[in-house]
Amino acid sequence: MAEAEFIIRTEGLNKRFKTVQAVKDLSLNVRKGDIYGFLGPNGAGKTTTIKMILDLINPDSGDVYIKGILTRENGVGVRQGIGYMPERTQFYRNLTALQTMEFFAELKGVDKAECDELLNKMGLEKWKDKKVGTFSKGMVQLMGIGQSLLGSPELLILDEPTSGLDPRWARILKDTMLEVNSNGTTVFFSSHLLSEVQELCNRVAILNKGQLIIEDTVEKVSEGQMQKPKLILKISGDAGAAAQVIRKGGFSDVDFHGNVVSVHCDSHERTKVLNLLAQANIVVDDFRTQEVSLEDAFMKYIGDERSVGGELNGD
Amino acid sequence: MGIDVNTRAIFTVAKKEFMDNVRNKWILALTIIFIILTLVISFAHGRGELTGAEITVLGLLSISTLLVPIIAIMLGYASISGEAETGSLSVVMAHPIRRVEVLLGKYIGLGAVLSTSIILGFGIAGILIMTGDASDVAGYLVFIGLTILLGLVYLSLSICFSAILKRRVTSLGAGIGLFFWAMIIGSVIMAIFWATGGDLMDLGTTGMPDWMWSSMMILSPSDMYQTATMLGFGLRELAVVGFEISVPDYITLGKLLVIFATWILAPFFVAYYFFKKRDI
Ligand SMILES: Nc1ncnc2c1ncn2[C@@H]1O[C@H](COP(=O)(O)OP(=O)(O)OP(=O)(O)O)[C@@H](O)[C@H]1O
Ligand SMILES: [Mg+2]
Numbered sequence: 001m002a003e004a005e006f007i008i009r010t011e012g013l014n015k016r017f018k019t020v021q022a023v024k025d026l027s028l029n030v031r032k033g034d035i036y037g038f039l040g041p042n043g044a045g046k047t048t049t050i051k052m053i054l055d056l057i058n059p060d061s062g063d064v065y066i067k068g069i070l071t072r073e074n075g076v077g078v079r080q081g082i083g084y085m086p087e088r089t090q091f092y093r094n095l096t097a098l099q100t101m102e103f104f105a106e107l108k109g110v111d112k113a114e115c116d117e118l119l120n121k122m123g124l125e126k127w128k129d130k131k132v133g134t135f136s137k138g139m140v141q142l143m144g145i146g147q148s149l150l151g152s153p154e155l156l157i158l159d160e161p162t163s164g165l166d167p168r169w170a171r172i173l174k175d176t177m178l179e180v181n182s183n184g185t186t187v188f189f190s191s192h193l194l195s196e197v198q199e200l201c202n203r204v205a206i207l208n209k210g211q212l213i214i215e216d217t218v219e220k221v222s223e224g225q226m227q228k229p230k231l232i233l234k235i236s237g238d239a240g241a242a243a244q245v246i247r248k249g250g251f252s253d254v255d256f257h258g259n260v261v262s263v264h265c266d267s268h269e270r271t272k273v274l275n276l277l278a279q280a281n282i283v284v285d286d287f288r289t290q291e292v293s294l295e296d297a298f299m300k301y302i303g304d305e306r307s308v309g310g311e312l313n314g315d
Numbered sequence: 316m317g318i319d320v321n322t323r324a325i326f327t328v329a330k331k332e333f334m335d336n337v338r339n340k341w342i343l344a345l346t347i348i349f350i351i352l353t354l355v356i357s358f359a360h361g362r363g364e365l366t367g368a369e370i371t372v373l374g375l376l377s378i379s380t381l382l383v384p385i386i387a388i389m390l391g392y393a394s395i396s397g398e399a400e401t402g403s404l405s406v407v408m409a410h411p412i413r414r415v416e417v418l419l420g421k422y423i424g425l426g427a428v429l430s431t432s433i434i435l436g437f438g439i440a441g442i443l444i445m446t447g448d449a450s451d452v453a454g455y456l457v458f459i460g461l462t463i464l465l466g467l468v469y470l471s472l473s474i475c476f477s478a479i480l481k482r483r484v485t486s487l488g489a490g491i492g493l494f495f496w497a498m499i500i501g502s503v504i505m506a507i508f509w510a511t512g513g514d515l516m517d518l519g520t521t522g523m524p525d526w527m528w529s530s531m532m533i534l535s536p537s538d539m540y541q542t543a544t545m546l547g548f549g550l551r552e553l554a555v556v557g558f559e560i561s562v563p564d565y566i567t568l569g570k571l572l573v574i575f576a577t578w579i580l581a582p583f584f585v586a587y588y589f590f591k592k593r594d595i
Contacts, residue, residue: 055408057595094339
């Protein structure tokens with residue numbers, strides 16, 4: 001693929017905060033037109049990476065190219081076409097919503113008429129003359145999204161955009177992301193909600209402890225762990241015993257919890273599982289199936305180690 | 316430092332800083348206190364024997380030397396660390412704007428709020444004084460100008476700390492430290508004089524030795540400000556409550572203005588150096 005078709009390209013990014021290696025040798029490639037999901041557990045280094053892409057954090061080493069231009073050398077020019085919403089922000093307590101939007105519009109050199117439009121779109125029209133200092137967390141979040149859309153940017157970078165939004169506004173935001181993408185905007189966002197990533201994105205990357213685990217299409221990433229769909233059974237007896245029976249029958253990927261047993265198997269193997277249980281006189285009250293999900297794949301990729309954050313030095 | 320700056324971007328940031336901070340209730344409250352105190356002082360002096368703008372101004376100096384550093388530090392201490400902490404600075408810096416432009420915009424916008432506060436604080440009293448005794452309008456205007464310069468010194472220093480320090484609370488600590496330095500450095504120099512065998516009684520008769528004058532003028536913006544105000548009114552000698560102050564000839568208003576400018580500009584360059592490489 002030609003260089004210019006990558007709207008964001010990072011090469012060997014590294015960033016250490018005192019004792020934490022937050023990002024390690026990270027190379028990403030985001031194509032023009034992508035809706036790109038940036039995944040990773042808490043403390044994986046997503047926010048740090050996003051800030052390095054935007055030239056807000058100076059990497060210890062490595063380069064960032066936006067549309068083929070090295071950001072370190074032409075940050076101002078490159079940022080002209082970018083909309084950004086950080087993970088959390090508070091804006092200016094004593095400015096009204098409209099004044100805040102107009103400030104960002106002026107910084108971007110965008111027509112101020114857009115401010116009213118975007119405030120309406122974000123459901124804030126009644127609040128536009130109220131001080132942002134009085135807004136709820138979700139309302140501030142909506143302001144943040146509104147300002148990122150000013151000037152119809154070529155590239156939209158959103159750090160956990162749906163966190164803090166109620167389901168209705170999360171839906172509206174997702175529709176907005178699809179809408180701007182269909183108008184040519186590349187959307188790069190980080191998220192913890194894998195269902196929304198699966199729904200929206202064509203490409204994803206998974207980051208763990210500052211390192212890239214995989215970067216590919218959603219389908220490839222989901223299948224990458226050789227996942228099979230999941231069969232979930234509700235047993236009226238001892239689920240542990242049921243799991244035992246299924247394992248003996250030749251299935252290795254079996255789990256149980258309370259009175260529920262789950263087994264990863266292909267769809268043609270499902271009757272075999274049910275037969276095994278019937279032969280052992282185990283009564284199945286109910287069962288359902290779950291298709292391969294990004295969530296399952298994600299869990300496999302990052303492992304089940306319960307520790308957050310980047311790699312600690314000397315640890 | 317890049318000469319190539321976008322003045323429109325600077326103005327945009329300056330306007331935002333002005334609109335946000337001019338409505339800050341603490342700044343508003345301090346400005347009201349400022350206005351009330353200057354009015355009280357002006358009336359008190361007007362009724363006593365000592366009339367005339369110069370004498371009133373000596374009273375006003377005691378208010379401004381206290382209030383102006385407080386207002387300036389309140390405006391500046393969180394201007395970068397606080398905004399970085401809330402995340403809004405990262406939104407600003409993701410726009411097509413250079414760091415030097417953000418910094419200049421903050422200096423200008425906050426400087427304008429500070430100047431507004433001072434002009435309101437002294438302007439109202441000034442009109443009353445001048446109508447009563449139209450003695451030295453020019454001197455009074457110079458006095459207001461010098462007060463703004465004093466404020467800019469502390470604003471510049473507190474923005475500088477805010478650019479260096481990562482967190483709002485630590486820069487608040489630095490701001491408080493700065494205020495104490497402003498209040499006590501004159502006394503510290505006195506204490507050094509006394510500790511090195513000087514007699515405080517001599518100060519009233521023979522005046523301060525040269526090294527003391529120099530260090531006061533260079534290290535203590537408040538003392539420099541008070542001296543510059545005297546010189547602004549054309550006074551070199553002054554007797555207050557039995558204490559005679561005689562400003563040596565080598566101290567001129569011009570030199571003091573150069574020191575003021577250094578105090579304002581040097582922290583700006585230090586702030587720029589740290590802000591440029593700061594992670595936001
Ligand atoms: N300013 C900082 N100073 C010190 N350490 C930091 C700083 N910012 C981030 N870190 C560390 O770097 C690592 C990565 O943090 P980062 O915020 O990038 O993670 P994240 O993937 O965005 O996490 P989350 O999903 O929780 O938002 C963490 O271990 C964090 O503690
Ligand atoms: Mg984050």
